[in-house]
Amino acid sequence: MVSKIDRERMQVNRRYWDEVVPVHAASEMYDVQGFKAGRLTLDDLERGEVGEVQGKTLLHLQCHFGLDTLSWARLGARVTGVDYSPQAIAMARALAAECAIDARFICCNLYDLPRQLEGHFDIVFTSYGVLCWLPDLREWARIAAAYVQPGGFFYIAEFHPFAYVFDDEASSLQYRYPYFMRAATRFEFDGTYAEKTARLQNREDYEWTYRMGEVVTALIEAGLRVEFLREHPFTVYEQLPFLEKEGKARWRFAGGAEPIPLMFSLKAVKALD
Numbered sequence: 001m002v003s004k005i006d007r008e009r010m011q012v013n014r015r016y017w018d019e020v021v022p023v024h025a026a027s028e029m030y031d032v033q034g035f036k037a038g039r040l041t042l043d044d045l046e047r048g049e050v051g052e053v054q055g056k057t058l059l060h061l062q063c064h065f066g067l068d069t070l071s072w073a074r075l076g077a078r079v080t081g082v083d084y085s086p087q088a089i090a091m092a093r094a095l096a097a098e099c100a101i102d103a104r105f106i107c108c109n110l111y112d113l114p115r116q117l118e119g120h121f122d123i124v125f126t127s128y129g130v131l132c133w134l135p136d137l138r139e140w141a142r143i144a145a146a147y148v149q150p151g152g153f154f155y156i157a158e159f160h161p162f163a164y165v166f167d168d169e170a171s172s173l174q175y176r177y178p179y180f181m182r183a184a185t186r187f188e189f190d191g192t193y194a195e196k197t198a199r200l201q202n203r204e205d206y207e208w209t210y211r212m213g214e215v216v217t218a219l220i221e222a223g224l225r226v227e228f229l230r231e232h233p234f235t236v237y238e239q240l241p242f243l244e245k246e247g248k249a250r251w252r253f254a255g256g257a258e259p260i261p262l263m264f265s266l267k268a269v270k271a272l273d
């Protein structure tokens with residue numbers, strides 16, 4: 001059950017996300033022009049681990065303005081994307097129309113989704129920067145698991161909670177935030193991960209951190225069987241300022257060092273009835 005105060009915090013966050021959509025759509029990182037020209041925005045990690053999607057139904061939770069959702073569609077999935085930002089969903093629908101991609105997008109807070117969307121999906125997918133916006137992890141897991149078709153699976157690729165312990169403004173790995181954080185943290189900032197120089201009107205947000213064990217346990221308690229949990233020494237954006245870029249969209253520690261995990265990926269299946 002999401003509390004009233006957490007609902008209000010999500011509203012604050014939503015205003016931030018609404019403002020960020022056009023900024024991200026114009027950013028080099030999201031490269032919308034490249035997408036329109038046929039580029040797939042998915043990382044090799046999730047493409048490889050999710051596998052073949054041709055003809056499968058795929059629900060994408062917290063889809064932002066839909067580039068990954070539409071990329072799954074380009075690979076043959078029958079996609080539904082969900083996000084609570086009206087700006088994001090409007091942009092996703094416009095991109096789908098312009099690129100003639102068949103996709104359904106629903107504007108809805110994830111916690112209210114069971115009132116707006118029925119049914120089951122072969123794959124329930126979510127990725128990169130999603131859990132920190134959610135005030136109730138167990139409820140998230142219950143909702144995500146309920147949409148998985150028996151015999152289907154849930155998949156997440158996400159930033160590793162241990163990486164959030166370190167100062168993202170320091171010039172080397174320095175401890176800043178406790179791993180065992182229980183309350184929402186309020187941040188004030190400028191810029192976004194995709195456009196660091198952006199000047200925003202909505203300059204605050206609330207974020208929640210969850211331990212690795214909490215994520216896995218929430219999914220197990222929601223009735224899924226974890227098939228794998230993998231921890232990765234690389235990431236998909238400049239998560240810490242001293243990481244080095246490798247290729248088009250990978251960042252790692254310099255010199256082949258792998259001191260901490262930067263991301264994790266997890267696949268969990270629902271048994272056949």
Ligand SMILES: C[S@@+](CC[C@H](N)C(=O)[O-])C[C@H]1O[C@@H](n2cnc3c(N)ncnc32)[C@H](O)[C@@H]1O
Nearest residue numbers: 017062064083084085108109110127128129133
């Ligand atoms: C970091 S983005 C996800 C990024 C995505 N993987 C991408 O790069 O396009 C997080 C998204 O979660 C959405 N979001 C946050 N809280 C939500 C909620 N309670 N319900 C639905 N969407 C939410 C935001 O609007 C935002 O689009």
